[in-house]
Amino acid sequence: MTDTDSQTTRTELDAIIEALHRDKRKRVRKLLRGMHPGKVASLLEALDGAERLALWQHIDDDREEQVLKHLTPLLGVQLRREPDTSDLTDEDEEGEGATTQIARVRDALEAGKFKRVGKAFRQMHPAKAAGLLEALPPAERSTVWEMLDAERAGKILVHLHDEVRARLALEMDEDELVAAARKLDLDDLVDLIQALPSDSGRQLLQAMDVRKRQQLLSMLSYPEDSAGGLMNTDHISVRADVRVGSVLRYLRLLEDLPDHTDKVMVVDRKNRYQGVLRLSRLVTSAPELAVSEVMDSDFQPLDVMLPSHDVARRFEDLDILSAAVVDEDGLLLGRITVDDVMDLIREDSERTMMNMAGLDDEADMFAPVLTSSRRRAVWLGINLVTAFLAAWVIGLFQGTLEQLVALAVLMPIVASMGGIAGSQTLTLVVRGMALGQVEGGNARLLLGKEIGIACLNGVLWALVVAALAVAWFGSWQLGAVIAAAILLNLLCAAVSGLLIPLLLRRVGVDPALAGSVILTTVTDVVGFLAFLGLATLFLL
Amino acid sequence: MTDTDSQTTRTELDAIIEALHRDKRKRVRKLLRGMHPGKVASLLEALDGAERLALWQHIDDDREEQVLKHLTPLLGVQLRREPDTSDLTDEDEEGEGATTQIARVRDALEAGKFKRVGKAFRQMHPAKAAGLLEALPPAERSTVWEMLDAERAGKILVHLHDEVRARLALEMDEDELVAAARKLDLDDLVDLIQALPSDSGRQLLQAMDVRKRQQLLSMLSYPEDSAGGLMNTDHISVRADVRVGSVLRYLRLLEDLPDHTDKVMVVDRKNRYQGVLRLSRLVTSAPELAVSEVMDSDFQPLDVMLPSHDVARRFEDLDILSAAVVDEDGLLLGRITVDDVMDLIREDSERTMMNMAGLDDEADMFAPVLTSSRRRAVWLGINLVTAFLAAWVIGLFQGTLEQLVALAVLMPIVASMGGIAGSQTLTLVVRGMALGQVEGGNARLLLGKEIGIACLNGVLWALVVAALAVAWFGSWQLGAVIAAAILLNLLCAAVSGLLIPLLLRRVGVDPALAGSVILTTVTDVVGFLAFLGLATLFLL
Structure with missing residues (x-):
């Protein structure tokens, strides 16, 4: 040396x-x-x-x-002497005392055993690795992320929620990110570009070769929540006039088919969609038959602008595994596969649940405190307005409350029972609307039924609450007033639970999102108004 | 004559x-x-x-x-002169003024045009027909149902929700029901039998031929929410030592493959699972190769007792279309296809949403009023207990309220802000738990983050509410007390929102179901206690 x-x-x-x-x-x-x-x-x-x-x-x-x-x-x-990684890759045995997989990974990182953790993440299925990454706090997440090569990082990116995906993608060097992106399917790449800030997305797009960039650009031109935004362009198409035997020979030349190929598309000379040829039909057909004789020409393609909600519905109703996507002239553009639809369904139901709690887009459990606080503050602010509305109603009756403080004790009960009953109706209606089963044609009938239920439950619980109130405060009049208020509020809750989502849909607002706030406002206001108003009239 | x-x-x-x-x-x-x-x-x-x-x-x-x-x-x-049915089978054009499909079907029934309605229901896809049936009130539903032949009825039954399915099946004569049931896939038949009252189910079972009954009995022996309860037995299996060409010839003899066949199962002489042969691989392989050379032996089969939740997770994570089901000895029992998994995911998310509103199992919008009332009464009763608990807390401070009625006006605000903040944390944690991302290993970190958010939002909204309270009632002390109470309640909401679901899971209760009731109880009690307690200490 x-x-x-x-x-x-x-x-x-x-x-x-x-x-x-x-x-x-x-x-x-x-x-x-x-x-x-x-x-x-x-x-x-x-x-x-x-x-x-x-x-x-x-x-x-x-x-x-x-x-x-x-x-x-x-x-x-x-x-x-590399310790084995089995304790890191193993799922939990759900033993109470045993440390969990997340805890074991965090311990290993803490102890500086980076090689072991990296190896474990490379051995896991990408979906599992993505889930585990999301369960780690940001600093540890980055540490693990640095240890993964581009190919593996790309595979994991696909399985992450948008927010985490964008954050980790931005942590990579540009060339690493490009290398990872090159390994992705086009539809996953489109998702990634859409999740990134626009300038990073554009850089990534520029780094692709011309042909891929063209395809990406055309896919990006469709709305994210349309068939065009969901499709992939890896379909195989054949002509209707060739023979089954030729198709089989052609497929053998390809050696391997794209994932989730259950059918090939049949097109004419101008690439116009003609129908589909299922692989299960292909393998059971005689080689000398023409594709046109064994293809399924009834199989409806999806319009490229079809909203993703309808795409999911179609896949579910017709139990299909993949479907062709065509433009308005019937030209074959791509295909949608059931695995993406399954993700869509899961994401939709997750989003609905989160939205109902005012957690808009909070996909990352470990998003920075400030970001999360700001997002959640919006919902708290909206709630504050409605709470002050209820308080204002109570304020109208200060004189009554001063004379009869028992009213202050009992009034939350009236509001709360109305809120619960209303949310039951609301949930039923929101679900029915999502299934396309509630509309003008049967809304009146449903209203009748809900009012019936409100009467039965209203009478039942009005009596129970009245009995308890009489036992507590020893006033028959108080019992009668609270009973009447509860019955009134439950009836009003049934009507609002049905009308609010119908009205919200008419003005184009998602009923699952705004419905419950408005409903609670109504049941609070009506509850306090009915109870305190009746008390002012009959008890003073 | x-x-x-x-x-x-x-x-x-x-x-x-x-x-x-x-x-x-x-x-x-x-x-x-x-x-x-x-x-x-x-x-x-x-x-x-x-x-x-x-x-x-x-x-x-x-x-x-x-x-x-x-x-x-x-x-x-x-x-x-049969009027055409297109206006009944057409989807709605979403035009505001136009009558909807449901309304048109109901009008046609009203006008006694049974033939037209019957024809329309026969022309629609069974899934669509099922959705439309569910949107009709019971009497009209039965009228339509009577007009459908056994085969069509069977196809529609598959797509109905359990409750409606059982009700309509029981309306059929026994021989009609048996005829309809004979047309069903085994897994759908199992679902139907499970949805029926046990004696009707048994009758149906008895009406099947011996071989089918045996298969059904073995499928019925597995829990409904396990891989065994989801599987079908229509798989095709081949031996590993035969050649690709022979497999192709064998498949051609079958003429058509069962729906959703994307792979055939490879077994040994004793029917033990060896791996899978994908059709996409089959059609791209040379005929002279042996199955063992082109099969996918890494593909993990599902254990027959695997909970359906894990089955769904596996399908989603690995993006698979169908998977083999084996018993503990590795014998091939059947297969699960992605269409059933998709239904499972949708049903799961529907059930979670309904459960959160206390609508246990209320799948039929038009269930009899008495049935619905009874079901919903349970949840209202539980809520009443928690509401009385809150009222009892308020009752402790009657003396304070008598002296300062402004407290009665403002106290719902404190409780309500706590409830919203708590449900945000709760929802995040419940979702994280469903994804397997929240457990002992990172709960403490998450707690830290949630407390951080609660501090920021607590201070922000405490100041806003205090300012409004001071402006309204002109008392600085009142402002200080309400600010402190809100901050306290938001902190407590963050801690409970995290701990309640973790504790519920430990005792084996579904956190999505019971979590929000318990949480609201806590935030109500703490909110009233903090606000009225502090007021008693500092304002009197």
């Missing part, structure tokens, strides 16, 4: 040791990657035990062997 | 006319079915215009031609 060589090693060593001490893992990995394996080996030998092991954690797996060649056999054996 | 003949016709005529007048449509259809077409024709001729048309509506479609042969041509043309 010459003196200058030793000199550079010395400087690099210092830089690496410093980065290692300051926990700049990314820098350590970058420095190591730029060094000759022999140098890395001599660096490892120069370090003491703990530091050596810490540094070893940052050597890329594919360079391990090269570095090991330069090490003394003893040291090699010592470093190579 | 002899005199006795004319006699019987007369009696039958009377019976039919009477049934027609009394709107006993089922009886009319039955009587007509038992008569010779010639007699039906003479009966039609004997009636006057309106009654003739009404009777014509009840003649089965497949007997129309026979009856028409016996009629005078003029009358035949008149009756045959």
